[in-house]
Amino acid sequence: MPRSYIVKKGDTLGKIAKKELGDANLFTLIANYNGIHDPERIFVGQRLEIPTKRDTQPQPPPIIMVPGFNLIPPSGLDNIVRTFGDIVEYIRDDGTLDQRWEDEQLLRTPLPFAIPLSWDPKKQVANLYTHKKLKDLFPAVFREIERRGLKSQIRTFGGCFNFRSKRGGNKLSAHSWAVAIDLNPETNRMGTSGDMSSDVVDVFKSFGFTWGGDWSGNFKDPMHFQFCNGY
Numbered sequence: 423m424p425r426s427y428i429v430k431k432g433d434t435l436g437k438i439a440k441k442e443l444g445d446a447n448l449f450t451l452i453a454n455y456n457g458i459h460d461p462e463r464i465f466v467g468q469r470l471e472i473p474t475k476r477d478t479q480p481q482p483p484p485i486i487m488v489p490g491f492n493l494i495p496p497s498g499l500d501n502i503v504r505t506f507g508d509i510v511e512y513i514r515d516d517g518t519l520d521q522r523w524e525d526e527q528l529l530r531t532p533l534p535f536a537i538p539l540s541w542d543p544k545k546q547v548a549n550l551y552t553h554k555k556l557k558d559l560f561p562a563v564f565r566e567i568e569r570r571g572l573k574s575q576i577r578t579f580g581g582c583f584n585f586r587s588k589r590g591g592n593k594l595s596a597h598s599w600a601v602a603i604d605l606n607p608e609t610n611r612m613g614t615s616g617d618m619s620s621d622v623v624d625v626f627k628s629f630g631f632t633w634g635g636d637w638s639g640n641f642k643d644p645m646h647f648q649f650c651n652g653y
């Protein structure tokens with residue numbers, strides 16, 4: 423049986439998670455459990471349901487906290503739009519994307535190590551062009567990849583921002599919001615199992631990413647990681 427918790431003055435979801443579940447990192451579980459999309463928005467007197475330890479299992483791999491970053495991956499198109507912006511408003515009548523989208527939503531963030539471009543391996547990407555809300559997240563992911571000795575598993579960069587229809591379907595790809603990244607595309611084609619390192623997959627999942635390699639059939643996309651789900 424989940425128990426209730428009434429939010430007190432000075433509480434954060436992290437503090438509540440520490441107090442109730444013994445681990446501040448489990449704040450995302452409380453957020454998800456209560457349908458809270460923005461973990462900063464809780465209020466005094468709010469009743470939260472606290473999942474039991476058993477509800478929180480299995481939760482491998484553990485969520486890694488990034489200082490200054492507390493976004494949980496939005497689930498479904500409505501929440502993606504609420505979190506990362508309504509790109510449809512920026513699509514012109516001729517189907518092209520207004521430059522204002524990039525100007526208002528995207529920025530370049532430095533990566534801890536440069537990655538050769540898939541389409542031109544003599545060149546490397548050292549600054550990732552991504553959604554501004556993920557500017558601290560992507561560098562943290564690659565720092566963790568480096569820290570775990572997995573840098574050699576990242577061979578080529580296949581893209582982050584790309585305004586295009588989702589391949590194999592006609593809805594917009596998460597790349598339109600620049601909240602997805604493709605890695606090692608040469609050996610991880612869509613619809614194949616690919617050869618993505620499971621250790622690299624674990625790192626991305628630890629930061630809340632969904633891996634396209636977990637999708638099924640023709641949608642299986644082992645090069646692809648995105649910071650949103652249910653879409």
Ligand SMILES: [Zn+2]
Pocket residue numbers: 597602603604643645646647
């Ligand atoms: Zn992709």
